Amino acid sequence: MILMSIMRQSKDGNSVFSFGNNKARLTNPNDMKVKFADVAGSLEEKEELSEIVDFLKAPKKYRELGAKIPKGVLLYGAPGTGKTLLARAVAGEAGVKFFYISGSDFVEMLVGVGASRVRSLFADAKREAPSVVFIDEIDAVGRKRGAGLGGGQDEREQTLNQILVEMDGFDVNTNIIVMAATNRVDVLDPALLRPGRFDRRIMVNMPDADEREAILKIHAKNKPLAKDVSLREVALSTVGFTGADLENLLNEAALMAARHNNKEISMLEVTDAMFRVQMGPQKNSKKLSDKVKKLTSYHEAGHAVVLRATSDFEKVDRVTIIPVGQAGGYTAYKPIEDTDYYTEKMLLDTIKMSLGGRAAEEIFLGEISTGAASDLRHCNDIAKNMIKRYGLSKKFRNMVFGDENEEVFLGYSMGQVQSYSEQTAAAI
Ligand code: ADP
Ligand code: MG
Ligand code: ZN
Numbered sequence: 001m002i003l004m005s006i007m008r009q010s011k012d013g014n015s016v017f018s019f020g021n022n023k024a025r026l027t028n029p030n031d032m033k034v035k036f037a038d039v040a041g042s043l044e045e046k047e048e049l050s051e052i053v054d055f056l057k058a059p060k061k062y063r064e065l066g067a068k069i070p071k072g073v074l075l076y077g078a079p080g081t082g083k084t085l086l087a088r089a090v091a092g093e094a095g096v097k098f099f100y101i102s103g104s105d106f107v108e109m110l111v112g113v114g115a116s117r118v119r120s121l122f123a124d125a126k127r128e129a130p131s132v133v134f135i136d137e138i139d140a141v142g143r144k145r146g147a148g149l150g151g152g153q154d155e156r157e158q159t160l161n162q163i164l165v166e167m168d169g170f171d172v173n174t175n176i177i178v179m180a181a182t183n184r185v186d187v188l189d190p191a192l193l194r195p196g197r198f199d200r201r202i203m204v205n206m207p208d209a210d211e212r213e214a215i216l217k218i219h220a221k222n223k224p225l226a227k228d229v230s231l232r233e234v235a236l237s238t239v240g241f242t243g244a245d246l247e248n249l250l251n252e253a254a255l256m257a258a259r260h261n262n263k264e265i266s267m268l269e270v271t272d273a274m275f276r277v278q279m280g281p282q283k284n285s286k287k288l289s290d291k292v293k294k295l296t297s298y299h300e301a302g303h304a305v306v307l308r309a310t311s312d313f314e315k316v317d318r319v320t321i322i323p324v325g326q327a328g329g330y331t332a333y334k335p336i337e338d339t340d341y342y343t344e345k346m347l348l349d350t351i352k353m354s355l356g357g358r359a360a361e362e363i364f365l366g367e368i369s370t371g372a373a374s375d376l377r378h379c380n381d382i383a384k385n386m387i388k389r390y391g392l393s394k395k396f397r398n399m400v401f402g403d404e405n406e407e408v409f410l411g412y413s414m415g416q417v418q419s420y421s422e423q424t425a426a427a428i
Helices: 002-007 043-057 059-064 083-094 113-127 153-168 209-220 231-237 243-259 267-279 290-310 344-365 370-388 422-427
Strands: 025-027 072-076 097-102 131-136 176-182 200-203 314-320 330-335
Touching: 043 059, 043 072, 043 083, 043 176, 043 200, 072 083, 083 097, 083 131, 083 176, 097 113, 113 131, 113 153, 113 176, 209 231, 209 243, 231 267, 231 330, 243 267, 267 314, 290 314, 290 330, 290 344, 290 370, 314 344, 344 370
Parallel strands: 072 176, 072 200, 097 131, 131 176
Antiparallel strands: 025 097, 314 330
8 A cells, every 4th residue: 555655656746756756847047938929818927027027127227116926827817818928938938947736736845845845946946046936736736725625634734835935945046036826726725825925916817809809810820711711700619618619619620621631721620629619519410300300490590590680789699509518509609799798688688599599490390399408597597687786677777686695505595594575476
């Protein structure tokens, strides 16, 4: 048993016997190719970080003015939004060495190894200063103490403490910027966020349509696209995609084009890849009866026709009756322009569009099916929010019921006091 755990190889193939030797990947500044120009969008993020770049390039300027530069910069945001990329770009822009380590490397290590790794990592970074130390997935070691399940607590705590000791030990002449990334800033130990530690926090946002287009352009650079490919249209269709998703999408499209023995990537391959990333692979081999095909056809056509007849802010993107995942088919639609808000009419149009599937079944087949289950959930949620959150009902115009977090905790809401009467609840 003991032998087993000692013999276990760590992820990169190094035996855990290499105690203490830090396995931070050192990047030579000459090889450091990532620049801010490689990060599309994220203008505010880059703007904030350019001060750090400037400091790494000309620390004297800041010191002579008595300016204190942040020691620690925490990047937070959803996975795949470009946090690691931004950190690399900071080192790249400044032309300094980049030391990378991931919090998850420390999980399940022998007690004491994490702390000594941190120590030697910082020793190396100081020797190579000016430099950037990047701690990815810092939440893996930096969770609130006493929180979380399972073992490894001691190890994590020691590792975290060592990071804090190192940062506290920086003096005015230390030209090291410590950067860290997480998608869970809420679980971080408050000790990490105190002044003099990760006191500069930068939120890395999900890209909007313009940013998605710019990201697509960057990743399309080495890919021959056919003339019919409109990256603008793809950007509009990919609400909720991160930079990593978009990169993945174009790669899938390139693979598909290769499989088709094409010399260029066509719009069809790009949209196929987009839906594949979004919905999962199509189940082409599934045998369907004519009855099912007919039902699905009318249902999906119902959505498409109602959308076309009502909405002036969205358009039909694709209608298919080939099953994917749990769905027998789907109607995809996309905004005509990027939008951050919805008008009352837009919400009502969306409700109508959701009900279009069932309505078509009723009109053309004379009976309705369970195929509308997720449509009903969707439009009921919208209706409920219109009444409770947005004050858009006739009866309770401009009134809001319940607080933001209501219903987040299922089972907990049972004991919660409702802030409105039973009669009001019934009317809602
Ligand atoms: P995170 O660290 O936030 O999880 P990464 O920096 O690892 O995300 O992003 C993964 C990949 O996605 C990057 O290597 C890059 O290719 C792509 N990517 C993400 N955001 C962008 C962006 N803003 N511009 C260009 N590429 C991006
Ligand atoms: Mg990352
Ligand atoms: Zn439907």
